[in-house]
Amino acid sequence: MTKSVTIGELARALDARCWGDETLSVTGAAEPSAAGPVGPDGGVIAMAMSSEYARALQPGSMAILAEGMDPAEYDLKAAIFAPRPRLLMAGLTRAFDPGPDIAPGIHPSAVIDPTAQIGAGAAIGPLAVIGPEVRIGDNARIGPHVCIGKATAIGHDAIILAGAKIAQGVTAGDRLIVQPGAVIGGDGFSFVTPEESGIEEIRRTLGPRDRIVQQHWTRIHSLGGVDLGDDVEIGANSSVDRGTIRATRVGSGTKIDSLVQIGHNVVIGEDCLICGMAGIAGSARIGNRVVLAGRVGVNDNIEIGDDVIAGGASKIFTRVPAGRVILGNPAVKMETQMEIQKALRRLPRFAQQLAKLQETVTRLMEKG
Template identity: 80%
Template sequence: MAITIRDLALALDARAWGDVDLSVTGAAEPQAAGPVGPQGGVIALAMASKYAETLRPGSMAILAEGMDPQAFGLKAAIFAPRPRLLMAGLTRAFDPGPGIAAGIHPAAVIDASARIGPGAAIAPFAVIGPDVRIGENARIGPHVSVGRGTVLGDDVLLHAGVRIAHGVTAGHRLIVQPGAVIGGDGFSFVTPEESGIEEIRRTLGRRDGIRQQHWTRIHSLGGVEIGDDVEIGANATIDRGTIRATRIGNGTKIDNLVMLAHNVVVGDDCLLCSQVGIAGSSRVGNRVVLAGQVGVNDNIEIGDDVIAGGASKIFTRVPSGRVILGNPAVKMETQMEIQKATRRLPRVAQQLAKLQETVTRLLEKG
């Protein structure tokens, strides 16, 4: 695929400089982008000075506003007012996608009652169950399974090995990366008598007696409801609800290896990074960011616009707009003070030991 500097700048809503008729065949890091040849070449991503220093004369690059392309000997340049946003448009322009052939492959297994919208591309060994409805222009990779009664909107992209269980509903433009599982049963079990877990919650750790216990399954009758423009990472898992559905709001992005338990509700435009785990029946507001390895306790609420730093453990309700960090998670400024105090502990211990020695000597003399 090739596109001119002029057309690429227009598509990115950015300003072009130099020979705008040069063909761009792809993108590369500065040290890998050589001089442009007769057939064009790759465009370097050099939106910071430390990267621009490695540009080679005769190449073309994307620069930040204020940088001088002539100083680097460039033939052409595109200026990025917001570099990472321009990166989104650039990578979209050159992404070839998963390469699923158009049409329905003969080796795909599709139930006669399923309804597939026009423009579908379904790879071999995909299995589409009864009463499934899939919208227009779906791309479904090999070894994907979609369970009974599931409804998916237009322009969905399900990469290889995705598992979507029965009774799942998703909106338009859903993207699911390889190996993700949506709609598995929730981890819900109960004992005939009070369990050890319930006892220590009630007594805050005291055990009156340890006895044998048998776990009985609570079946998951709810589904999963997913909004528009949601992306779900590789090997992420989203459990179905017990009675009501587990819900994911519009525009939310879920990273690899994220775990959302039964009945969890996640709002719009959230960002859940890798290894986040949210326990059952917790509610997450809109535009919440949970960094990697954040853990959320069950049955709590996180307000809108909360940001939780990496590896934070959230055990109680978090008000809207708060930035939190630590285990247990507290306000970030409080956690920073805790960390400073922790680093001072060895010195404080030494000072205390010297003070004790002084007091002991004074007592002995007295």
């Protein structure tokens, strides 16, 4: 059954101002061109929070507008005004999100160790595997083909979607969301050679090679776990490696996008955003409220302070102080990087000017 609320109820739930007929039923949300006139059973509400989008509104429809826009101009039947559009969109999408399609109860094909503790109201999908001594909180929803390893503890109201793998010894707080295919608690990528490796030599010499010898890698085993705070989200096909001795940690409220790699022993603070294809190498420490945009790379064993924002594809090789905005490879202050880019664009003109100067100097020398 389609979820339906009146536009007045929706406005009050979103703490926003309503205009027009507050009794109209809202059954969902759509883009302006897809939201037709409201029918006898209601209709969808259009997201039109700028004049550019509002031009596609159809007469007789419902819309979410920005403050200052005039609903009568678009011949609407009702409207909600958004003082902060994206925040209102968060509330709207939450109101109409049906959640994952996981049937209540435990599917007969799920394999659950008798020592596992499953909280009240939890749902476990087909072919899920729950290992020994696992603890799953109340109202958790575990999708099909999910595997959860020995002695892992997951808090209340978790959503773990199809094919996610959570290894042994992971601890997660409440309201964890894990998207399909994510892996939490795999071994860290940690190896050593009996003698100084080529990598260690290059770090010491910054380039020159004394000699090249045959090397064999010896695995350093991962004995630590992974600790996740409350309200953490892990994107599809991302991985969070377990620590070597101590746990890899992700703070409460941190959101990790798809295809992100978090290395062993990494510590990430609270309320961070780690965007798609970012990679954080082992033992790096990330502060609170840090934003790493897509394809950002973080070197191992460095520290990034609180409230740092790193622009897309930045490569961070050294410590970054709190509050700094950085960009580039290697990453520097954003304003510095912008000046570098301006200078690079001027290089062809400088080269032409230099060539002309060289010609002039040559002619003068020949005449002299």
